[in-house]
Amino acid sequence: MKLLAVGTVAFDAIETPFGKTDKILGGAATYIGLAASALEAEVGLVSVIGGDFPQGYLDMLTSKNINIDGVEIIKEGKTFFWSGKYHNDLNSRDTLVTELNVLENFDPKIPASFADADVLMLGNLHPAVQLAVLERMSQRPKMVILDTMNFWMDLTWDLLMEVIAKTDVITINDEEARQLSGEYSLVKAAQKIHALGPKFVIIKKGEHGALLFHEGKIFAIPALPLEEVFDPTGAGDTFAGGLAAYITKTGDFSFDNLKNALIVGSAMASFTVEKFGTVRLEDVTKEELKGRINQFRELTTFELTM
Amino acid sequence: MKLLAVGTVAFDAIETPFGKTDKILGGAATYIGLAASALEAEVGLVSVIGGDFPQGYLDMLTSKNINIDGVEIIKEGKTFFWSGKYHNDLNSRDTLVTELNVLENFDPKIPASFADADVLMLGNLHPAVQLAVLERMSQRPKMVILDTMNFWMDLTWDLLMEVIAKTDVITINDEEARQLSGEYSLVKAAQKIHALGPKFVIIKKGEHGALLFHEGKIFAIPALPLEEVFDPTGAGDTFAGGLAAYITKTGDFSFDNLKNALIVGSAMASFTVEKFGTVRLEDVTKEELKGRINQFRELTTFELTM
Numbered sequence: 032m033k034l035l036a037v038g039t040v041a042f043d044a045i046e047t048p049f050g051k052t053d054k055i056l057g058g059a060a061t062y063i064g065l066a067a068s069a070l071e072a073e074v075g076l077v078s079v080i081g082g083d084f085p086q087g088y089l090d091m092l093t094s095k096n097i098n099i100d101g102v103e104i105i106k107e108g109k110t111f112f113w114s115g116k117y118h119n120d121l122n123s124r125d126t127l128v129t130e131l132n133v134l135e136n137f138d139p140k141i142p143a144s145f146a147d148a149d150v151l152m153l154g155n156l157h158p159a160v161q162l163a164v165l166e167r168m169s170q171r172p173k174m175v176i177l178d179t180m181n182f183w184m185d186l187t188w189d190l191l192m193e194v195i196a197k198t199d200v201i202t203i204n205d206e207e208a209r210q211l212s213g214e215y216s217l218v219k220a221a222q223k224i225h226a227l228g229p230k231f232v233i234i235k236k237g238e239h240g241a242l243l244f245h246e247g248k249i250f251a252i253p254a255l256p257l258e259e260v261f262d263p264t265g266a267g268d269t270f271a272g273g274l275a276a277y278i279t280k281t282g283d284f285s286f287d288n289l290k291n292a293l294i295v296g297s298a299m300a301s302f303t304v305e306k307f308g309t310v311r312l313e314d315v316t317k318e319e320l321k322g323r324i325n326q327f328r329e330l331t332t333f334e335l336t337m
Numbered sequence: 338m339k340l341l342a343v344g345t346v347a348f349d350a351i352e353t354p355f356g357k358t359d360k361i362l363g364g365a366a367t368y369i370g371l372a373a374s375a376l377e378a379e380v381g382l383v384s385v386i387g388g389d390f391p392q393g394y395l396d397m398l399t400s401k402n403i404n405i406d407g408v409e410i411i412k413e414g415k416t417f418f419w420s421g422k423y424h425n426d427l428n429s430r431d432t433l434v435t436e437l438n439v440l441e442n443f444d445p446k447i448p449a450s451f452a453d454a455d456v457l458m459l460g461n462l463h464p465a466v467q468l469a470v471l472e473r474m475s476q477r478p479k480m481v482i483l484d485t486m487n488f489w490m491d492l493t494w495d496l497l498m499e500v501i502a503k504t505d506v507i508t509i510n511d512e513e514a515r516q517l518s519g520e521y522s523l524v525k526a527a528q529k530i531h532a533l534g535p536k537f538v539i540i541k542k543g544e545h546g547a548l549l550f551h552e553g554k555i556f557a558i559p560a561l562p563l564e565e566v567f568d569p570t571g572a573g574d575t576f577a578g579g580l581a582a583y584i585t586k587t588g589d590f591s592f593d594n595l596k597n598a599l600i601v602g603s604a605m606a607s608f609t610v611e612k613f614g615t616v617r618l619e620d621v622t623k624e625e626l627k628g629r630i631n632q633f634r635e636l637t638t639f640e641l642t643m
Contacts, residue, residue, distance in 0.1 A: 119521070120521055215425070215426055216563070216564055216565065216566075217562060218562045218563065218564045219564055236545065239542065239545035239546070240545070240546075240557075240559065242559075242562060248635070249562050249635075249636055250635075250636060250637075250639070251546075251559035251562065251636050251637060252559075252637075252639075253546065253548075253557035253558075253559065256523060256524045256548060256555050256557065257522070257524065258522055258524045258525055259522065260522075287639075287640065290639045290640075290641075291639055291640070291641040294639055294641050295641070295643075320643065321643050324641060324643055328641075329554070329555075330555055330556060330557050331556075331557060331558075331637050331639075333556070333558075333593075333596045333597055333600055334593065334596075334597070335596075335597040335600050335601070335630060335634075337601075337626065337627050337630055
């Protein structure tokens with residue numbers, strides 16, 4: 032099976048209580064691609080970058096068997112740049128700079144070899160771009176996974192509703208689920224979001240884990256309790272990427288397998304936050320991932336019978 | 338095995354977005370006792386009430402095999418009264434009234450039949466009272482469980498440290514764990530709290546569940562996702578009571594059994610929040626509890642192998 036992911040390939044400059052970076056590699060599609068690569072899923076990216084994007088980063092991606100035929104290079108343009116500063120608790124952040132640059136007129140090109148991808152991951156982007164990608168697939172993917180955020184709810188509500196209606200799985204955080212549904216209870220919020228289209232609703236709660244809702248059933252996972260979170264940037268994209276890649280790799284679209292995909296995505300994200308940017312995710316081995324999934328099992332398993 | 342619980346038996350007046358009550362039955366020891374009764378654990382309460390406390394409430398407690406020999410009645414005094422109003426999200430509340438009344442000079446009396454209790458639950462109270470109870474036991478209980486809150490950290494730090502040093506299990510919420518330890522990371526916070534005495538540290542995270550820490554091991558449970566939380570009052574006490582009663586009933590003080598106790602306490606608390614005050618908890622049947630524990634299993638079980 033094949034996974035196509037659309038999203039940003041970008042520069043990030045990050046400041047946390049532990050230090051700061053210059054412009055480093057970032058972007059939703061980058062994290063999704065790297066998470067998929069760690070799972071050895073066949074993955075292609077659709078994105079756009081400027082002439083300022085270092086060849087070395089592209090080489091790193093291709094060396095990891097990430098197909099970048101769909102990453103358009105606009106020579107005279109500049110790559111999307113985001114800069115943010117995290118507060119001391121690392122649970123909130125201020126955006127310092129957002130330079131859309133080449134992203135402003137992003138017209139996504141689907142590489143022929145991925146137009147029939149089985150799983151489509153619509154990374155957090157303008158819903159018009161997400162819709163364009165959906166329309167340009169040669170056939171409807173078996174599973175469409177959407178990541179979005181409050182920004183698009185505020186600015187492009189109607190377009191966002193169009194994308195959501197065409198989506199099988201949506202991943203959003205708890206505050207966004209409340210905003211999208213107008214319900215405080217996450218159980219009720221998920222019911223309303225189901226009614227908008229997605230059969231699977233995944234609500235991300237950061238350090239508190241995530242919830243998966245499907246046909247009245249609920250699955251809950253904690254986040255792995257970490258001694259230190261060094262840099263949360265990309266954790267949500269890594270989670271979505273690990274999830275999408277695991278589904279692609281297994282070709283199993285059942286609720287039970289989506290549970291597994293949640294664990295894998297969450298385990299993967301626990302690596303991303305250990306260092307700045309993509310550095311740690313680039314290095315994850317199969318053994319390490321296995322170890323972290325075992326930690327999940329130990330963390331959540333109980334034998335109670337009554 | 339026997340469980341002795343010290344805490345308030347009180348009047349509460351509660352206002353939530355769904356309605357408000359006059360003075361109704363409340364208090365930490367009341368919730369702990371009722372949770373223990375639902376589990377058919379042998380439980381005795383140590384508390385103090387005034388002459389204004391209705392005989393009907395006492396009769397209800399004894400009808401549920403809760404021993405109230407340790408509940409002193411001060412005829413000329415008034416019962417402790419708390420009144421609070423919850424915000425719309427039910428996650429925070431304002432205290433409107435706190436009348437200590439007979440609690441101000443509470444001198445706890447341990448009934449002879451429970452002075453050798455195997456498990457001692459020190460419900461949220463002034464640490465001087467908690468210490469007095471500990472000292473008045475005829476022998477050191479096999480397990481001492483402490484519930485406390487930020488209020489005592491602010492006002493009676495040194496006394497609280499004395500109690501904590503004599504405690505096997507402490508249950509506090511996440512903000513309180515951070516305040517007690519000076520650490521933001523809950524993993525680090527638990528390490529520091531272990532160093533103060535308790536071998537088991539339980540961190541309650543409300544709608545996000547709870548964490549259990551013991552000798553470098555961690556266990557995490559989500560809260561049952563509820564469509565409606567009607568009144569959160571007493572949820573923490575019910576959790577602690579269910580936990581203590583399950584340990585008492587099983588007589589097993591191992592980490593694996595404390596995991597089970599966390600599930601039972603959490604399942605029990607999920608009933609308490611369904612109606613005002615103690616009403617729902619008074620009615621919980623074994624079958625209902627079993628059902629909710631099964632819900633926990635469904636909520637958290639996954640089959641992933643990698």
